[in-house]
Amino acid sequence: MKVKLWGVRGSIPTTGPDTDKYGGNTSCASVVYDDHVLVLDGGTGIRQCGGACSANKRIDILLTHLHLDHIQGLGFFSPLFDPSKEIHIWGPASSSQSLFSRISRYLSPPLFPVLLRDVPCKLELHEVSNSVFDIGPFRIQSSYIIHPGPTVGYRVMRENFVFTYIPDHEPALGSHGMIQNPKWVSGYDLAEGADILLHDAQYTKEEYPIRRGWGHSSIDDAGLFASITSAKHTLFAHHDPSHSDAFLEEMLASFKLTSDVSVGLATEGFEIELA
Amino acid sequence: MTAYEIEIILNRQLADCLSIPVFITDTVGNLIFYNEPAEQVLGKRFEDTGEMPVEEWSTVFKPLDNDGNPMPPEELPLVKTLSDQYPYHKSFQIVSLKGKKQPISVTSYPIISRSGNFIGAVAIFWKQKLK
Numbered sequence: 001m002k003v004k005l006w007g008v009r010g011s012i013p014t015t016g017p018d019t020d021k022y023g024g025n026t027s028c029a030s031v032v033y034d035d036h037v038l039v040l041d042g043g044t045g046i047r048q049c050g051g052a053c054s055a056n057k058r059i060d061i062l063l064t065h066l067h068l069d070h071i072q073g074l075g076f077f078s079p080l081f082d083p084s085k086e087i088h089i090w091g092p093a094s095s096s097q098s099l100f101s102r103i104s105r106y107l108s109p110p111l112f113p114v115l116l117r118d119v120p121c122k123l124e125l126h127e128v129s130n131s132v133f134d135i136g137p138f139r140i141q142s143s144y145i146i147h148p149g150p151t152v153g154y155r156v157m158r159e160n161f162v163f164t165y166i167p168d169h170e171p172a173l174g175s176h177g178m179i180q181n182p183k184w185v186s187g188y189d190l191a192e193g194a195d196i197l198l199h200d201a202q203y204t205k206e207e208y209p210i211r212r213g214w215g216h217s218s219i220d221d222a223g224l225f226a227s228i229t230s231a232k233h234t235l236f237a238h239h240d241p242s243h244s245d246a247f248l249e250e251m252l253a254s255f256k257l258t259s260d261v262s263v264g265l266a267t268e269g270f271e272i273e274l275a
Numbered sequence: 276m277t278a279y280e281i282e283i284i285l286n287r288q289l290a291d292c293l294s295i296p297v298f299i300t301d302t303v304g305n306l307i308f309y310n311e312p313a314e315q316v317l318g319k320r321f322e323d324t325g326e327m328p329v330e331e332w333s334t335v336f337k338p339l340d341n342d343g344n345p346m347p348p349e350e351l352p353l354v355k356t357l358s359d360q361y362p363y364h365k366s367f368q369i370v371s372l373k374g375k376k377q378p379i380s381v382t383s384y385p386i387i388s389r390s391g392n393f394i395g396a397v398a399i400f401w402k403q404k405l406k
Contacts, residue, residue: 095389129390130280144281144389174288184287188278 001033001138001158002273003196004052007045008266010167010202010216010238011069018244023268026069027167027238029198031156036136038062039077040154040165045268046073053079060135062142063091064167065151066102074103075112085121088135092142092150093127100125128152146170146186147215155190161274164194164231167238172221173213182228191229195274198266199225201236204251219255226261237266282388283307283395296400299386302393304329304357316400318372337370352383353398360385360393366403378403 007013007025014024026043030052037053039046039061046061053059059079064070079085091099100116103125107116116123126133128142129152141155145166153166171186172178182188191197201222203211208218217225219236226234239248248265255263278284283299287308290297296313300306306327314320317335338346348354352363362384371377380401388394 093390095391146281146285150389173285175292179284179287182276183278184284185278186281186284188276192276 001031001156001161001163001275002271003163004030004032004271005045005198005235005237005266005268006030006049007041007043007073008237008239008268009043009069010200010240012241013044013072014241018246019239019241021245021267022239022248022265025268026072027064028073029165031138031163033137033158036138038135038138038140038156040064040156041070041167042072042074042077043069044073044076047076050076050078057084058086058088060088060090062140062154063089064153064165065092065147065149066106067149067168068106070168071103071106075107075114080119080121080123083120083122086124087121088124088126090126090128090142092144092152093129094150098125099127141190143187143190145190146173148213151215153187153190155194158274162194162196163274164191164197164199166190166197166199168215169200169225170213170215170217171225172217178221178224178228180224180228185225185228187225188229191225191231194229194231195233196272197226197229197231197234198237199234200238202238202240207240219251223255223259223261223263226263227259233262233264235264235266235270239266279307280388280394282386286386286395286397290397298353298398298400300329300353300357300396300398302357302395304333304353304396306332307395313400339368339370339376341367343368343376352381353396356383356385356396356398360387
């Protein structure tokens with residue numbers, strides 16, 4: 001299966017030469033095998049992803065949660081406006097409102113001119129929680145993780161290959177940080193032994209304390225999570241909009257001085273074949 | 276290894292910040308975490324014991340009613356919460372580790388996850404002043 005990253009920026013899109021290398025689009029990734037495609041999150045990166053899905057009759061969009069940087073691009077995903085397409089949107093269940101109702105709060109006036117119920121494609125919504133389900137050749141596990149509001153991470157499996165996608169996650173929330181016992185680590189089951197783990201690493205160690213509870217991780221906590229879960233390679237993602245390419249590289253270099261976990265910076269346009 | 280659901284993890288993280296004794300159990304009463312103030316009540320350290328089966332930790336306490344008579348387990352708040360998944364509160368006495376009677380109040384509540392499932396329970400011990 002081929003994994004491609006279409007957006008790895010956190011919070012809000014960025015443009016300009018300072019963030020050109022790692023990219024300014026917000027969260028989106030795709031996983032493709034044969035003629036099956038999964039799109040993970042609908043941040044602004046999904047707009048370009050839509051163009052790459054033109055040959056797919058069915059497209060499954062898996063939303064981790066409904067914060068704006070994860071759904072902002074949905075209205076610009078061209079297959080939604082193609083009546084020949086069958087689009088399935090999967091997202092976390094809430095204890096109060098339906099997924100349809102919550103997505104419609106964005107895809108409706110005055111924020112967006114077209115109502116979700118009026119998009120021309122064949123649209124079906126599915127609510128997930130701590131679930132395991134199959135889409136085509138993929139087996140997918142979703143679990144609620146620590147982030148404000150209903151939020152899940154996804155473990156995408158095909159045969160023996162695993163791609164884990166947890167772009168927004170604060171497993172270290174607590175007075176003493178992460179409890180270093182797998183049973184007590186949010187998201188552990190999703191990431192255990194993953195071939196590729198994409199994980200939130202928005203902040204430096206110094207930035208994290210004043211943003212505790214916002215739902216994101218420091219690069220050090222992301223590295224610790226990668227170590228506890230024995231992920232084979234981790235891509236640090238959800239880059240803070242104020243972090244330039246040079247700053248991200250400094251963060252990574254500094255992290256590597258104290259850790260031998262296999263890591264890199266998630267980069268828009270990055271592709272990898274897991275086979 | 277399967278991790279606990281985040282509602283359990285967050286309850287532990289909260290308990291870890293509190294200065295009152297907090298016990299967290301699974302759905303059948305096995306003790307899966309107790310915080311530092313609870314260690315003083317239990318006379319054991321979580322670091323040493325880890326999780327404890329219900330048969331082991333429930334015998335540590337000797338609950339007495341206000342007349343000093345032994346209380347049946349089914350009257351204890353946590354046992355009631357585990358039984359019907361509702362919160363309870365009750366004041367009674369326990370015999371402390373030093374053999375002294377200690378009046379306490381116990382509040383228990385069920386942990387119902389976002390998915391609506393009963394996944395565990397919490398008991399908070401409020402110490403009362405000795406008369």
